[in-house]
């Protein structure tokens with residue numbers, strides 16, 4: 001039983017990395033086009049945070065939190081709800097590789 005719990009925890013912690021490993025950066029660039037209409041490169045505009053240059057694991061964790069509705073924003077819940085793990089991993093690779101706004 002204890003072994004079971006330990007191995008489950010290990011899996012839970014490496015979740016983000018596993019999702020990033022599934023990603024493809026060019027696919028992420030393609031998918032990311034629709035995000036740019038709100039998430040402008042120049043950073044925070046009208047209360048929308050910039051996601052450029054965000055750490056890939058943090059990015060995945062946030063997207064999973066929207067998808068599971070642990071985070072409340074209805075727009076992002078809807079967007080993340082349409083994405084599978086491979087797509088989220090691809091977006092993470094793409095956005096984490098972009099320059100952070102000054």
Ligand code: HEC
Nearest residue numbers: 032034035037038048049051059062063073075076079091
């Ligand atoms: C219709 C506008 C809109 C679109 C399109 C959109 N977002 Fe968002 N996004 C938001 C808003 C508004 C927030 C802030 C929500 C909040 O406060 O929880 C947000 C927050 C986020 C966050 C969390 C940022 C942070 O620092 O907390 C991530 C990551 C994110 N969006 C990724 C994406 C991705 C990836 C796409 C494209 C697949 C996308 N968004 C498309 C409006 C949008």
